[in-house]
Amino acid sequence: MAEDSDNLIYDLRPSFEDDEDGKDADAKPTEAKKVDSDAKVLKPWILPTGNKFLSSEEEKYMRPTHEPFSYFPIIQPEFIMVIGKQ
Structure with a gap:
């Protein structure tokens, strides 16, 4: 699944089409x-x-109830523990 980590991104953006609008x-x-x-x-x-x-409750964001893509190696507790020991 490590190869899937290339698909782990902050947000989706449309492709850049034209700079003259x-x-x-x-x-x-x-x-x-x-x-x-x-x-x-x-x-x-x-x-x-x-x-x-x-400041406003209406502006606040709700966190999803499930964990984000927990199968990625870089967010596994074992991986984090190895990095912390170096």
Whole structure:
């Protein structure tokens, strides 16, 4: 499963198509595009770590109830223990 770790990313982004859209650089972004991928996205687990810095309950993020992709070697307790001993 180690080869699958290349699919472990923070967020999905659409592919870059054209840099000439006729908008100023600081223009508001266009509506998000749906991106299909087999990549494992960590964003839902990372965003809630900043909740203590958000003042409004409506702005806070809910952490998923299951653990993120626990089969990746780099997040196994055994792997972390080996790194910590070096």
